[in-house]
Amino acid sequence: MLDKRLDLDAFVDRLSDGMTLGVGGWATRRKPMALIRAIARSGLKDLTLVAPYGGPDVGLLAACGKIRKLVFAFVSLDHLPLDPHFRAARQAGAFEVRELDEGLAQWSLRAGAMRLPxxxxxxxxxxxxxxxxxxxxxxxxxxxxxxxxxxxAIRLDAALIHVHRADQLGNTLILSPDPFFDDLIARAADQVFVSTEQLVATAELGLPANARFNPFERSVVTGVIEAPFGAHPTGATPDYGIDVEHLKAYAAATEPQAWADYRTRFVEADPQAYLEAVGGPARLSAIPAPVY
Amino acid sequence: MAAHDFTLAELCISACAEVWRDDGEVLATGITLIPRLAAGLAKLSFNPALMMTDAEVYLVEEPVAVGPRAAAAIRPEGWMSYARTFDNIYGGKRHALVVPVQIDRFGQTNISTIGERGRPKAALLGVRGYPGNSINHPNSYFLPSHDPRALVAGEVDFVCSVGYNPARWPDGKQPPWLDLRRIVTNLAVLDFEGAGHAVRVRSLHPGVTVDEVQAATGFPLERPAEIPTTPAPTAEQLQLIRETLDPRGLRATVFKGDPPGVRSAS
Structure with missing residues (x-):
């Protein structure tokens, strides 16, 4: 039987310097942060990041010096409108930028997904x-x-997507109320790596009742990485909300020493240590829904 | 405060609400506090056909009050996912009221970078959906601080939205659905109904002079011989703002000192 399961090290091994990576989610919602942190910890460099709907994924990789070129329409922490790490890098000219309208990015990804020029x-x-x-x-x-x-067209070497449920074959469910453009980002990519809140048996995906939450067929998916709370500090409703408190701490860590401390504590940590550092599953599960 | 008094924030909310008065059944998108409250006020006071969202993903039957609330306080009537929002935009059934950092005499706006593009003095949000909004459906703008840094001479530093600037139009032809409506500021309401869509003073907030508005603007304004005063919010509108839309009074934080809507002569 097909088995697409990978751990974080095996995921990073599939990537290489200079690749073009696309990131799913939207600002502070359902960003594949466990995968982003694994890249931040790795030796990977000179990445072109296609993060049209950017959040802390962009700021974190910018602060860790991983980005050679950024393709984006915005970078926002939503409740905190601007990401200081992105701003500092952008203002210093730390990477090349290609700035797109949100809908233009959708269209370019769709062209890539359709193999059109x-x-x-x-x-x-x-x-x-x-x-x-x-x-x-x-x-x-x-x-x-x-x-x-x-x-x-935008074509990606790899797409990084965070979902709520996946089986080892690559069947997935995005249970949150908005799937954003994750389907286009996935289809525009040569390889698609999916982190999932829970790895489940196919029968536990709850089909056909959940059919509308299935974003793409399994042939789209290259690798499945189990990553509980893998979107944190962004939210993955209905499983957990946005950790605004943590995002504030992230945004406040701008001075060199403060950033070094943040990086040691939250980026260099393995997933288990990270989960403990951010308060553990009980705290994260209890975070209330955001207010808009 | 007496019921017939109103603050500058409340005046701006009612002036902003006016942008949607004659729109019929479109999606009203108000980004940031004053525009969002204004969209709700427009729906509740004179255009019940307006659609609006919970600022996340659902269309709601009634405007969602700002500030902390129970999830149950939202009454969804439909789904407005990210993808559907763009489908709506491409069909033109939307009027957005947003807050750019800069606007110029063509109505072109900027929320991307201030200063030199490669190493900007300030990196802001990025162009977001401004290009697509501006070329697909009606747009209005709210500027809480009317000064020459916001209403700039020349062109904005990075043109994020299309305006009435023929030099930038494809084939020099006006894009078919370009439709800029109003600019509401802390001093006045402007529109694009001057000669060749020039920016015109539509009304002055109580106690503000047209010379003052011109002095605070980086480009020349069309000044009709008779300029009305921006209408005050009605008693019913004030009640809607205070009791239904913003019961926690978040609007008091928009302008320093939460000044009254009728400026006394100094």
Whole structure:
């Protein structure tokens, strides 16, 4: 039987320097942070990070010096609007940037997922976005003759996605109320690594009742990594909410010594030590839903 | 405070609500506190057909009050996932009221970087969905601090949203659904109804002069001979703001000192 299970070390071994990695989730929701921390601990370098809907995944890898180029539409901690680690790196010119509109990123990923060179759109026209990213226009061949932007395909060497349930074959469930664009990020990638809150038997996925929570078929998935609370400090509702308190501590660790302390305590820690450092499962499970 | 008095925050909420008055059945998106309260006020006081979300993923029957609440306080009527939000945007059935950091005389806005692009003085959020919003559906803007750093001379530092600037339009033609409506600030309401969509003073907040508004703006404003005063929120609207939409009074934190809506002569 197919067995796609990997541990974090085996996951990191599948990656290499200079790769283009796509990250699922949205700002402070369902980011594959256990995988991000494993990359931060590794010797990997010169990564192109495609994190269109960025959160602490971007700030953490920026602060750890892993990013050569960042493709994004925003980086936000949501309740704390700006990520200071991202800001500091961006302001220092620490990496090349390719800034996209949120919908333009969706379109470019969709083109990549469909193995097309581009998809036409109006999004971005009239702004500074296309020229900076080297995008080109294309004229409609039909009677309207409209000049449109050709949103170039984004292809990824690997996608990192966090889900709630997975079996060892790569069947997955995203149980939160919004799957975001994880399906497109996965389909645009050559390899897809899925961290999961719980690794379960196929029968325990609760199909067909949960069919609408199944984001893609298992052939999309390369590897499955069991990672309880693997989205922390971002949220993975309904299993647990956003740890705003931890995000504040992360955002406050800007001075060199404070960052070194944070890194030692929360990044260099293995998953078990990390879970203890952030208060253990009981605390995380009790975090209330965020207020917007 | 007497019931007929109102704060500047409350005046801005009611002025912002006006942007959705004649929109009919569209998604009203108000980002940050004043615009969000304004969307709720528009729905409750004159446009019940408006759709709005819980600021996360559900469309709600009634605006969700701001501040801590029980999850049960939300009454969903539908789903507005991230993907569906873009499907809605591409169909144009939305009017967003957002808060850019800079805006220029064309209505182009910036929330990405201030200063030189490669090593910016300030890295802000990133362009977010501004490019797509601006070319697909009506947009209005709220600027809590009306000054030349926000309403800038020339063009904004990084153009995140399309405006009435023919030099940037594809083939020099106005994009078919470009539709900028209003700019509400702490001093006045502006619109794009001047010659060639020039920014025009639509109304002045009570006690504010047009010269003061011009002095606080980095580009020339069209100044009609008669400029009305921004209408005060009605008693019913004040009650909705205070008791239904923002019972905890978060709006008092928007402007320093929570000043009154009618400025006394100094």
């Amino acid at each position: 581009f998809l036409p759109t109006r999004v971005g026209l009239g702004t500074d976005v296309p020229a900076e990213a080297g995008m080109k226009t294309i004229r409609s061949p039909y009677d309207d003759g409209e000049l449109l932007l050709a949103a170039p």
